[in-house]
Amino acid sequence: MLLQQKIKKILAPIVQDSLGISITEDELVIQRTKEEFEGDYTLVLFGLIKKHKLNPALMGTTIGTAACEQQGDLFKSYNLLKGFLNFSLQEKCLLDFLSTTYSNTQFGKAAENTKRVMVEYSSPNTNKPLHLGHLRNIFLGWSIAELLKERGYSVTKSCVVNDRGIHICKSMIAWQLFANGSTPASVGQKGDHFVGNFYVKFNEAYKAQVEEGVACGLTKEQAEKEAPIMKATQQLLQDWEAGNQEVVDLWDRMNQWVYEGFNETYLKIGADFDKTYYESKTYLLGKKFVEQGLADGIFFKKEDGGIWIDLTPEGLDEKLVLRKDGTSVYITQDLGLAEQKFQEYQYEQSIYVIADEQNYHMKVLQLILQKLSKPYANGIYHLSYGMVELPSGRMKSREGTVVDADDLIAEMIEAARTKTEELGKVKDFNPNELHKLYHTLALGALKFYLLRVDPKKKMIFNPQESIDFQGFTGPFIQYTYARIQSILRKESPTATHSIENKLKKEEKELLISLEQFPAVLDQAVMEHNPSVVALYVFTIAKLFNSFYTQHAIINAPTIATRQLRLRLASLTANVIHRSMSLLGIEVPNRM
RNA sequence: GGUCCGGUAGCUCAGUUGAAUAGAGCAACUGCCUUCUAAGCAGUAGGUCAUUGGUUUGAAUCCAAUCCGGAUCACCA
Incomplete structure (x- = not known):
């Protein structure tokens, strides 16, 4: 215990x-x-x-x-x-703990329980590539899912792809107008970036047409409505919904380009999903809720035909659930998807990793499900995280201030390379090993940077200051691990030797902290908060480094002391390895 | 305007079921590599915990008011 x-x-x-x-x-x-x-x-x-x-x-x-x-x-x-x-x-109880645990690579893992949990994360639109905000979302969702697994839950990672709607039509129309039939392959570009460029081109063309309209005497609103490219986009959406084959083919083709790009990025950052839902396949599911809600008197129809729910008794507003033309709105789709997920997985908890700008929406979603007496309504949990902002404020795609995920990763890898070469400790590595190390360090720095902050809080990313490799960072912890491995390569602890039974202050402090690992994981799971683990593993690394500089391990004065310290080093390495794994971060044996 | 979230060192963040002298990292300054990896360690300096009032033996933490910042309240997603 x-x-x-x-x-x-x-x-x-x-x-x-x-x-x-x-x-x-x-x-x-x-x-x-x-x-x-x-x-x-x-x-x-x-x-x-x-x-x-x-x-x-x-x-x-x-x-x-x-x-x-x-x-x-x-x-x-x-x-x-x-x-x-x-x-x-008593030191004995601490030493007993050390002896039974030091070689246990599963320390921290809890027995399986019967609870099923779904974790939905990433959920991108398919009209542009992933950016820094997605990275926070993905790292958080992935880590929470792994933490839940570690503590015995049965977890399904899911992703909803918003592959349908006006946004992708914008990229489509711009491709039709400006691409001359080019493809990602023909221009040698990653598919998601390729499609994203046409989304940018749409906005440029649209802006120009609006200005033109205003110059011709229209109000801004009229000009926005009347811009030919916008009208064409809306036509495209209608054609898509009508099943126009040519439009559907183009839509399909462009989405495929995007998926290839996404998959490349997911692979690079180690994101994975057990189940992917496509909005184009689920967006109509919610409609049956409308009938049920009307029959139960929970929804009501307004004169113009729109269907609403009154949430004012709960301190919220009236909310539309079906347009007067009979089409679904966002919340209707989400109702349908929640039901679908439950049918398929009978989850006890369904976690949605979504930015805090949707707090209201998620509150409404749960409330409606509760009013409809859905058995899974109370299991819905919105893991609401703060947006990543720049020193100048929110990232805006229209102003080109969005930090692209692929670019950022490439920069981090470059920074890892520069730093590693500067230090010159791995000159004997072959190119493959170097490549692997740079990748490990770059992603370690990036993931740790995004996960060390409480998810609920918005965070500020300054592109001018590169993400650090020193102090409270991923590489600091990776370095501590590599140091320990360097020792353990020379000598491993053995079970046969008796160990020193007096503990130095630094040894005791480290050991007591290591013992808390499972409790820390429980706390992280309970709070849905990986930063708890990040903070903890940093503390462990600091305690170890402090111990390490004050006491020799290999060259300890007696065999018993050496064995004690080897065990302590081994347990520390295990805890670091496990903690970092749960954050999605690998640890190198040398760096 | 309603609702919700936030304001802690120059910067980025911990600490908020009330508890010992409010902690880290970065940046600044001082030391430490002939000894297990200096991406490290030890130290110095840096604070009106937004403001005011209240509850309490005790408040960064709880309550109230105020100021500042943000999100949201679409027949967008």
């Missing part, structure tokens, strides 16, 4: 009996003892003092004495400072 929990469990009856009061485990506040005080774990007494009106000094001494007497295997000593009862732990 985890130490902190164990301490709580053990202390609860001791506190009850020694003080003659009635308490529950949850009332006990146990925390790591601050570095500047003696001890390992601390019981904070203030709450008990207040509630039971007891004398702090007497109370602390009573609990401390009883604990050390009754649980001498766990508690070595205690000291009392104000309302803080600091316990020092």
Whole structure:
């Protein structure tokens, strides 16, 4: 059992009996003892003092004495400072933990449970390539899915491709007008970028036509409506919905180009999906909800024929669920897709990794499902993350300030190469090994950079300052791992040797932190927050480096000490490896 | 305007079920490579935790008001 929990469990009856009061485990506040005080774990007494009106000094001494007497295997000593009862732990229980765990590469993995979870992430439009915002989404979704798996859940990663609608028609019309039949292959360009360029061309042409219209005396609104290219785009959408073969073929062809581009990027960043939904195949599914909602009196029809739901009792607004022309709106499609997913996977929880600009939409989605008494409604969880912004504010495709994912990755790889060459530690690597290392470091830096921040918070990316390779970064942790591997290549810990049973301060601190790994994973899962893991693994790396510079491992004074430290190094490496894997980051043996 | 989110060191961020002197990284400055990888370690400096009031033995954390920033409230997706 985890130490902190164990301490709580053990202390609860001791506190009850020694003080003659009635308490529950949850009332006990146990925390790591601050570095500047003696001890390992601390019981904070203030709450008990207040509630039971007891004398702090007497109370602390009573609990401390009883604990050390009754649980001498766990508690070595205690000291009392104000309302803080600091316990020092017996080294033996820490060493036992080390001995049973140091070679366990599965440390942190929980037994399988029966709960099914869906995680939907990425969900791009098919009219332009992926950008930095998608990367945050993808890394988050992927990591959450892996964290859930690690803690025993049965997880399905899914992706919804928004392959239909006015946006892709814009790229299509621009291709028809300006491409002269060119293709990604003919111009040697990645398919998603190729299609994205035509989306840009559409906007340029559209803007010019609007200006022209205004110059001819139209209002801006009229000009926007009347621009020939916009009218042609809308016609294209109607033709697509009518099933016009030529239009559908072009649509299909351009989407294929985009998918090839996406897949290349997904492969590069290690994103994967168990199931992909295409909006073109699911967008009509929600309509049957409308009938049900009307029949149940949850929806109502307005005079013009539009169908609505009134959410004002819940403090929201009236929301349209079906247009007067009978076509679906966004929310209707999502209702249908939620149902479809549930039919296929019977999930207990369905996590949607979507930016916080859609908080309202997701709230409405869940609320409508609840009102329709869908059994899966309460399992819907919006993992809402803040947008990635530039120092100048939001990224805007129209202003060309979008940070392209492929470009950024290429820059990171280049930065990794420069840095590695500068340091010159891997001159014996062959080109393949070098290529692999640059990729590992580049993605490690990028993923860590995006995952170390609390998902809920928006974050600022400054393209002028390149993503660091020092300090609170992926490469810092990768480096710590490589250092340990360098030692373990020379000598591995063996099970047969007895080990030193006295722990230095740095050893003890590291060991206590390593022991918390499973609890950290639980917290990350509970909060749907990979940054918890990022923060933790950084702390572990720092503790190890600090230990490493102060104490020799291979050249330790005795065999028993060397064996102890080798085990500690080995466990540290395992925890780093596992943590980083769960963030989607690989660790190199040398760098 | 309604609703929601945020404001912590020069910058980027932790810390928010109330608890010890508010922590990291970057940037700045000082030391440390003949010893397991210096992408490292040790240290210095840097704070009115947006503001004001309240609750409390104790508030960055809870409550209220105010200021500032953002998102959203489409027969767009």
